[in-house]
Amino acid sequence: MDATSDLSMKSDEVLRLELEVLRRQHRDLDEAIRALEDRGTADQLTVRRLKKQKLQLKDMITRIEDRLIPDIIA
Template sequence: MEDIAELQEKLEDLEHEHKTLDQEINRLMATPPVDLLTIQRLKKKKLALKDQIQKLRSDILPDIIA
């Protein structure tokens, strides 16, 4: 298993990419003509990144059941 520092670095990279995609989606939606297909693809990629972020967070801080 990877160490916590490596997981944290991956998490930061994914969060940055997620934020960048969000900004790109907002820019595309504000600039006519709106390319719905491109926006839909970016949103799917953003959602996949969110899932990866959640997985990494759970790997870094596992649930403790007492």
């Protein structure tokens, strides 16, 4: 089962809760990346991995938002 079909089987309430958790994780990663970069001694591989994780979270957030807020055709 892929992520898209998994989303369609969840209630809107569950999706909203997951969305909030994902947004929090995304913010936390953003803060961690910023802190590593501000120190100036950041391991670039670690920063790249965190940025990739952050991008994956953003993709998941977008998929859930699209599921919760369907396109309205004008």
